[in-house]
Amino acid sequence: MARFAAATLLFQAAVMAVTPHSSSTPPSMPGCPSSCGDVTIPYPFGVGAGCHLAGFGLTCDVATLLGPPKLRLVVTGCNVQAVLLDEISRRVVAACTAICSARTTVAHDDDSCAGAGCCQASIDTGLASYGIRLSSFGDATPNSSLDESASVFITDSAWFRENAGKLLDDGDKPPAVLDWGIGNSGASHGGYSCRCQHGYAGNPYVADGCQDIDECALPEEYPCYGECMNRPGSFLCLCPGGTQGDARTEGGCGIAFPSLYVIALTMAYLIKARRVKKLKELFFKQNRGLLLHQLVDKVIAERMVFTLEELETATNQFDQRRKLGSGGHGTVYKGFLPNRHVVAIKKSNITVQKEIDDFINEVVILSQINHRGVVRLFGCCLETRVPLLVYEFISNGTLSDHLHVEGPESLPWTDRLRIALEAASALAYLHSSASVSIIHRDVKSANILLDDRLTVKVSDFGASRGIPIDKKGVTTAIEGTFGYLDPEYYQTSRLTDKSDVYSFCVVLVEMLTRKKPTVFTSTENASLIALFNLRMMQGKLYQILDPQLISEGMETAEEFAALASACLSLKGGERPTMRQVEMRLERLLGPNLVIEVEQGCSTEVQCTLTQMSNGNSRQYSMEQEFLSSATFPR
The missing domain is CATH 2.10.25 (Laminin)
Structure with missing residues (x-):
């Protein structure tokens, strides 16, 4: 039993050696032996009472298992050979041959079992199972069977020495020493084994013995x-x-692919941002050079510069809901600066060199003007190919918007007179500059803005040109809006201050008739101006006049029409100056509308205009006004 127990412990130790376990798992019950020799005894095994589960008790025998072989192969019979084989490798473990002619010759003791009717061989290697190969020889024929009295068995050497004769005589079953019978294999009989779940290690037979790995x-x-x-x-x-x-x-x-996508987008964004930054620097350098080249005072230019980021923030990335309107030179957006100023920001629709020149020209023109009737320029952005312009915000639309409303009535006649006077005053100021006469070149009702009090602000100076005060005009490319365009300028390309006079008086006719010069065509297939001149010659102004004016101020309307007719002469030299137009409108609005008739004049209008032309034209000093504009806070 001791040998059996020792073999069991050796097997168990081998199993535990390959099983991961937690150092906190107790190897045995408290107060019980934890090992037998160098073999650990884990619970539920144990040595002694109370140290093991039922059926898992062990006896510890520290005696060595080394010594003489405990088992032997025994063969009895006549002419029989037995070979003991390892079933797995088919290696020969032991063999012996018994030779005799009759059973009576078989010896009855261990010493005489030496080949005559009995043979034996020691078994040195312990295996779990063996294979036996028997054969006969001598007188036996190939087809004869083995001696029926022959026997082969494995038994304990010590027992055989004492009981060989009895075994042979009585046919008792011999015992064997089973010191190698327990192996690392399954059993064919009932029982159970306990192991920790996957991912846990330790002693499964102890409460909380399995710990997470x-x-x-x-x-x-x-x-x-x-x-x-x-x-x-x-x-x-x-x-x-x-x-x-x-x-x-x-x-x-x-x-991962999504990460590659994100990286690619990030790289593309960085590359684009770098390219945009370089373009901003390039545009700023180019536009700033153009601007400073045309501006006398460089300090003014520096103070008027906005960044693109500021204007994008002000307009919510140029949101279409902030759009105020569009024109030939760009789109205007409403913006809010950090200092809470509400501004109008004009952005070009196209990016050709002419647009760049026009925008730079507008900056140059407006930076030199400080007049209550001209829209104020706060600054510009030079980081785009075409600069962005920042103006004061005029909240009440244009004169065109107010004239051409649905319904029978529009602006009252008195408001129309005052608006005409304020616009004429602003244009006269531009024409009477101390050093340079500024020709607007695109006067029309859509470029006359009105604030909440219907006060005039002349706008859109992209097409404007400066003419030295000592010159009467310049030859230049034709710009303007058809319907308002001076026919003499259109035919000769010669631009003078009288070109603005003609365009302004088209606006006067528009105010009288509430008809758009750009789209109106009469039944006689005549333009608005041609029909107006015809009705003036026929004395039938009422046929083309806005019916609202007949009841509100027919007398002044006729004088207003006479002034407009004088300004619409096909020859620029026959037209009055803007200063003369301003003075005539002042008289129409004054308390005493007295018109003196000179001898030799064919009409009251011609006489009055002659008197006006003989007077000295007013000159404006722009130096102080220019400095005032430059210091306006952003």
Whole structure:
């Protein structure tokens, strides 16, 4: 029994050696032997009462198992050979041959079992199972069977020495020493085994004996080449952020497609941002050079510069809901500056060199003007191919908007007179500049803005030109709006201050008739101006006049029409100056509308205009006004 127990302990020790376990698991019950020799005894096994589960008690025998072989192969019979084989490798373990002619010759003791009717052989190697190969020889024929009295068995050497004769005589069953019978294999009979669940290690026969294995702390047994996260009974091995694949395999994680997409977008954004930045720098350098080349005072230019980021923020990225209107030179957006100023920001619709020149020209023109009747320029942005212009915000639309409303009535006649006077005053100021006469070149009702009090602000100076005060005009490319365009300028390309006079008086006719010069065509297929001149010659002004004016101020309307007719002469030299037009409108609005008739004059209008032309034209000093404009806060 002791040998059996020792063999069991050796087997159990081998099993425990390959099973991971927690250092906190007790190897045996408290107060019980924990080992037998160098073999650990884990619970439920144990030595002694109360140290093991029922059926798991062991006897510790520290005697060595080494010594003479305990088993032997015994063969009895005549002419019989037995060979003992390892069933797995078919290796010969032991063999012996018994030779005789009759059973009576068989010896009855161990010493005489030496080949005559009986043979024996020691078995040195302990195996779990053996194979036996028997054969006969001598007088036996190939087809004859073995001696029926022959026997082969494995037995204990000591027992055989004492009981050989009895075994042979009585046919008793011999015992064997089973010191190798317990192996690491399953059993064919009932029983049970207890093991920890996957991911746990320790002693399953003890309460809380199975503990979670921290796989992340054992990288050699549980390799992870990513982010290791221990979990009860298992662990997670994840690829690092932005990668995907098998993190348990070296080199198994690669950049994920979404990450590549994000990286590609980021790189594209950075490249685009860098390109935009370089373009901003290039445009700023080019536009600033053009601007400073034309501006006398460089300090003014520096103070008027906005960044593109400021204007994008002010307009919410040029949101279409902030759009105020569009014209030939660009689109205007409403913007809010950080200092709470409400501004109008004009952005070009096209990016040709002419637009750049026009925008720069407008900056130059408006930076030199400080008049209550001219829209004020706050500054510009030079970081785009075509500069962006920042004006004061005029909230009440244009004269065109107010004239051409649905319904029978529009602006009252008195308001129309005052608006005409204020616009004439602003244009006269431009024409009477101390050093340079500024010709607007695109006077029309859509470029006359009105604030909440219907006060005039002349706008859109992109087409404007400066003419030295000592010159009467310049030859230039034709610009303006058909319907308002001076026919003499259109035919000769000669631009003078009288070109603005003609366009302004087209606006006067528009105010009288509430008809748009750009789209109106009469039944006689005549334009608005041609029909107006015809009705003036026929004395039938009422046929073309706005019916609202007949009841509100027919007398002044006729004088207003006479002034407009005088300004619409096809020859520029026959037209009055803007200063003369301003003075005549002042008289129409004054308390005493007295008109003196000179001898030799064919009409009252011609006489009055002659008197006006003999007077000195008013000159404006722009130096002080220019400095005032430059210091206006952004």
